[in-house]
Amino acid sequence: MKFLYGATRWVILVGPVALKIARFRPYRLVARLFVHARNGEVRMRLDKFDSRSKLVAVCRYIGAGVSANRAEYHLYREDERLRLIPVKSIWFWGLVLVQSRGDAIPHDCAEEATSHPMWSAMLEEAGSANKALKQFCLFNGRPHLADYGRWDLEGVIKTV
Ligand SMILES: Nc1ncnc2c1ncn2[C@@H]1O[C@H](COP(=O)(O)OP(=O)(O)O)[C@@H](O)[C@H]1O
Numbered sequence: 642m643k644f645l646y647g648a649t650r651w652v653i654l655v656g657p658v659a660l661k662i663a664r665f666r667p668y669r670l671v672a673r674l675f676v677h678a679r680n681g682e683v684r685m686r687l688d689k690f691d692s693r694s695k696l697v698a699v700c701r702y703i704g705a706g707v708s709a710n711r712a713e714y715h716l717y718r719e720d721e722r723l724r725l726i727p728v729k730s731i732w733f734w735g736l737v738l739v740q741s742r743g744d745a746i747p748h749d750c751a752e753e754a755t756s757h758p759m760w761s762a763m764l765e766e767a768g769s770a771n772k773a774l775k776q777f778c779l780f781n782g783r784p785h786l787a788d789y790g791r792w793d794l795e796g797v798i799k800t801v
């Protein structure tokens with residue numbers, strides 16, 4: 642058994658599956674608000690989640706893990722061209738997502754990950770190749786996308 646985490650979810654690797662559990666991050670919310678208030682960036686950060694209302698933005702921040710799980714469940718397609726780590730099940734309305742288990746990308750496969758159809762979208766969001774690479778896993782011997790819990794990827798997935 643192995644424990645990992647990303648920006649919005651805890652990940653428990655057990656046997657052949659990865660259990661992705663939504664994080665609610667209440668302490669992180671307060672800490673980030675404090676940092677952004679000091680830098681005068683609260684408005685900009687809130688806009689990332691919703692520009693209309695602060696309350697909706699805060700709810701979206703807190704519910705980001707559930708939303709990511711639901712997006713992965715909804716967006717998963719069994720299509721070898723897309724190379725998405727398969728979703729097996731979703732529990733408790735998105736609190737937990739069950740995915741097939743992948744492995745960390747070894748150094749000699751990093752180059753292959755950059756030719757993944759979703760690489761540019763992941764790089765743009767992550768801001769660095771290292772961070773983008775953490776969203777991929779080795780599955781069936783090839784880099785597959787593990788973190789596709791973003792609704793804005795729907796367009797990219799449909800056009801591949
Ligand atoms: N199916 C999987 N198999 C193995 N490791 C995974 C799997 N899904 C995610 N991980 C690992 O867990 C980390 C966090 O998962 P991720 O899907 O990126 O969640 P978050 O939305 O929190 O960023 C990833 O960086 C990756 O290392």
Ligand SMILES: [Mg+2]
Nearest residue numbers: 647648776788
């Ligand atoms: Mg991630």
